[in-house]
Amino acid sequence: MPSLTLTAWGHAGIRLERDGRTLVVDPGTFTDPRVLAGADAVLVTHEHPDHVDVPRVAAALTDDPALELWAPASVVEQLTDAGAPADRLHAVDGGASFDAAGFAVQAVGHVHATIHPDLPPPANVAYLVDGVVLHPGDSFTPPPAGARVEVLALPVAAPWLKLSESVDYLRQVAPRVAVPIHDAILNDAGLALVDRVAGGLGGAQYRRLAPGEPLEVPLP
Template sequence: MTLAVSRHGHACVRIERAGRALVVDPGVWSDLTVLDDAEVVLVTHEHPDHLALDALVARATAGLPVRAPGPVVAALEAAGAPADALRTVASGDELDAAGLRVRVLGERHVVIHPDLPVPANVAYLVEDLVLHPGDSYTPPPAGTAVDLLLQPLGAPWLRLGEAADYVRAVGPRRVVPIHDALLSDLGRGER
């Protein structure tokens, strides 16, 4: 059965199959109505453009499960999200998320600047078909035929040549740009 993938602002995507949906990276520049009937949320890392903290605390309190690396789970708990709605994920984990098989890959964000700490960042490989790397160049496991790569397009850490090399290394059938709000009127403060 085919997966339906839709963008909901910046790095936020919704992945659906058979009427069931998961959401990846609902951040502050996302259309958060995408969470209304989602079954689970996956977060790649703690930056606000990938994590709308207050909205996710409210949704987790209402029972929406959130899966994320440790620093994200800690931030959600510190902000009042109930521990029973949260689960820490790390590279090598496999999840059933809204009836979809999700493999958790990678561990770190791309280096933004040598003087800044490198945050935790996981990538999500859904059904071995859709790869959401967050802010990383995490490759899929060897031999994985990625159908759709969600490729960041604009960021302070992004270097165009590295992004092109990443696309070539992954070798997806299709690429959809994400992480583009900084290139919009919103990102330039013109809204």
């Protein structure tokens, strides 16, 4: 059965590998820098530093003339200002579909979850990759209608988040497997707590991955 390999590298950063190609999502400042090693394409959900380390990503784009990136326009602007090659930066919004290094990507949604009513939310694009892996960034954006998500990268801790919302989102998406992400602000006790609650109530297989631990995701 065809599959892709998913690995998590801390906080919101994940790698997807298939047929010798590598796609990276949200290589931010809380994520192990190794997430970008050998990447062929990068997706960024939004502009916050814990989702995009602008200097590091700009340097990776400069060093590798084949590397391309897709992100909301605000991220593209920051990377351009940091010296990244503009011809390999692609602004994207919800509703777009595109090929990124051989991976079929659907961009979904438009806006970051509310942090506080007094703070205008930035643009946030969720990504459904190869129809099976959904990374929502900082949102609870549902997948496109009719999608059958195999793996949901599930945010579990943030200033904008209640754990009950994570559980409700997990139940709404109803993936086969939930991989918790967005947890760098938690200590070991906090990680154990969210794993117990989300893993016990979410209604899906819940699997916390160690850095670099592979998860094989079947493709349709």
